[in-house]
Amino acid sequence: MDNKELKVDFSRYDYGEKEAIEEVEEIPNEYKEKAKEVGIEVDKGEGIYFQIDHNVIYQKLIERLRRKGVIIMSVGEALRRFAWAKMYYWRALSSRSDKVSKIAEEYRRNGYFIYVPPRLKLDEPIQACLFIAKQNIAQPVHNLIIVGDGAEVTLITGCTAITEEALHIGVSEFYISNNAKLTFIMIHNWTPKIHVRPRTGVIVGKGGIFINYYVNMRPGITLQMLPKAILYDGAKAYLTSIIKSGGEALVDIGGRIIFKGNDTRGEVITRSVAMDRSEVTMRGILKTEGNVNARGHLECRGLLLSDSAKAIAIPQLEARGMRANLTHEAAIGKISEKELNYLMAKGFTEEEAVSIIVRGFLEAGVELLPENVREGVRLALDSMAKSL
């Protein structure tokens, strides 16, 4: 999958040994504060998974949810303890599909396992933090989320680093059963030399809903991901990616939706702000399988804030039969002079006006998220629109 420019020398990273590190009672403040930037508030919440490098250092699940059958643990532990968990391992994705997936399977350095039993609707979001602290480490994780029939859950995943060079590989498989709903919020904030390779496969059962909301505040040196959602009858998926890239970053993001069932709906929205010499490719793929009654829309928008920044939009629609209705729109450009002048006449400095316009540009898909997580997400977007 990697193209030439996005090459990573996988061999130069430290994949480590499995260590037996004890979980802590309390996460050190240094990590806590850093995690807060990516939406993780360890002092709040009913369910938390916190992994630093290869080790799960903190887990929390309130008794009420535990008794109702909710499971939060490392994926390794889940596979050891529950035979049924294995049925979901490498089902939405293949371990042989690319180098990145192969590495994740070979090293198995944890990742979270989250199970929500049928018909249980969780009001409070579950939180998961994947943190990189060691220099030159590779963090290949495999995450599994299973949402039972008619259940509803919101997960906030925050990924961040305090080290300079590292490789983050995140395989994620989500299984959303019939009439279930998963709202998956992922916030990334990397240091400038980190390579990031998430691989995400999602199966949305009949009548299920998948909301994927991805914010990347700083992408590291290279980032490549194209989450794929497969929709069965009546299922819906909304994939939003928001990114601000700077420096020399090379970014390739977007989303894929495969419409397998009738009465399916899907939307892939990508907004990217490119600064300095960074390059962003925005991909979107909508594809029907069979002659199904499906409706889908793609949107790729790039905002260039420097004369050396580059944006590419590659929307792709594929349908067979007369029952599909797929549309797309794509636009790349700079900030409009007219808008800038208007805001300056209203009393804002040029810097403030740029920030207001960028902040507005980044605001997409937030209205799809539950009320109680919007503020945290907006704080991340606010901070992205500053210091441009």
Added chain:
Amino acid sequence: MMFKVKDLWVKVQGHDKYILKGVNLSICKGEVHVLMGPNGSGKSTLLKTIIGMPQYKITRGAILFMGKEINNLQPYERAKIGIGIAFQNPPSIRVKTEYLVKLITTKFRTKPLPYEEYRISHLVGRDLYDGFSGGEMKRTEMYLTMLQRPKLALLDEPDSGVDVDSLALIAKGIEQLMEEGASILLVTHLGYILKYLDIVTELHVMINGKIVYSGEPEKALNLILTQGYSYFVKGGG
């Protein structure tokens, strides 16, 4: 003098032709001045030059606000000292209207006015001017200008393309500005708004970049409506 324009000559960046050719204008505190004229006569250019839009270049003359020349101030600096503008055709911006309201009231340390007074409650959750009707746009633009509590309000055709109900609401806004002691420079193409205003200090007619007539509003308006701007072109009045 609250506000004065002295022998102002203005070009648009990149063009040789003068748009304003020696404009003179004085406005005292609390006065309402109306500027009329045919399309392309330079009315909007005058307002945009006063607020400091970068593409309008002053080659001669001065703009004085509260005794100080402001020719070289940035637009935001002019806004800060009390000049507010309501644009004729404001651009649509991908920013929630209520968010902009919050930013403006924070910046100018003012309180937000009730949305209902301008009938914009249903609009504030939407992106600014995205799909707004003419009346909705003008009411919102007037509302945003009011939030600055300007000492000098520049209103560029707040009455064009709006329904009668909106016209009355906008006129109410102008009256509120007057009550607050603001000075007003109001550009109108057809003068609809004048029917709703009790007091207008002076009416100016601009033709081809110059103010060719200044005087008592009722008489001037009558001349415009009965004889058209050609009366002023011929050097009448």
